[in-house]
Amino acid sequence: MLTIGTLSKKTGTKVQTIRYYEQIGLMPEPGRTEGGQRRYDSSQLDRLSFIRHSRQLGFSLDAIRELLDLSDHPNRPCDEADAIARRQLKQVEQRMARLKALRTELKRMVHECSGGRTADCRVLEVLRDHSECLTEHDEIGA
């Protein structure tokens, strides 16, 4: 029987986050001691590890909910899990493309700044006038 603190250490998840996952129904309600403290077993540890690992790979909690559900039904076809992962991959690739454009622009800004007064600062100049940008970039909401 594991305390929430032990689970926290084993998975690198903050205690509050574990309670939060329980609150939103991602983790099941665990057993309790007489005094009301949570006690977990190893299946719950596995589940939390799955969640954490998925989060590290950038899956949303909603996607993780679906993945967990699929994981709980071993006889269903796995197309869906596959689709979720593909979707995630696509998102990652889109974000990378955007970041690449940003990097180009930022590099150029920094490179061109010669260190005088703010009045002549290329960084600020570029920010003032989008038309100075060579690439399209649209980071907002990424």
Added chain:
Amino acid sequence: MLTIGTLSKKTGTKVQTIRYYEQIGLMPEPGRTEGGQRRYDSSQLDRLSFIRHSRQLGFSLDAIRELLDLSDHPNRPCDEADAIARRQLKQVEQRMARLKALRTELKRMVHECSGGRTADCRVLEVLRDHSECLTEHDEIGA
């Protein structure tokens, strides 16, 4: 004199977002009509364009506040603006590196899934067991 809607269209910023920027002190309080509607001039349009462009380049509102402040003082040395941009560039590079690791892992997962039952799904298997990952990845909080 521009209405908030015109400003919205010209900068691609939602009306509510403009009001939000005013509320947090990023945009100045504009003049008002007798009836209480906001009216902007071209300097405010410039300021909003600056903000939007900076957001597109991924700067936080706090960073933008600093940049705007620097922009308002043309005689100060521009080291600070430079430093802010460099910091942002560094962040972008770090995020790219993380995303690259994620992409590798996701690609491998998707590639190895042969489309059977969820019980044998490589996607789910990898999520279950971090030790199957070849690269370090730590997307959370990125």
Added chain:
DNA sequence: CTTGAACCTTCAGTGGCTAGAGGATGTAGA
């Protein structure tokens, strides 16, 4: 039996918006 680390609940806050309710204003056409 005492100490104190770890646990409990509840509430509020983060960033950067976004949505909706319910009502007021401004402007173009009849």
Added chain:
DNA sequence: TCTACATCCTCTAGCCACTGAAGGTTCAAG
């Protein structure tokens, strides 16, 4: 001048995925 209606106003609440703190209780070691 009247009317229609697009646009404006304020205010409140919600999104995601947590994180922190207040104030109190429980558990295990010594």
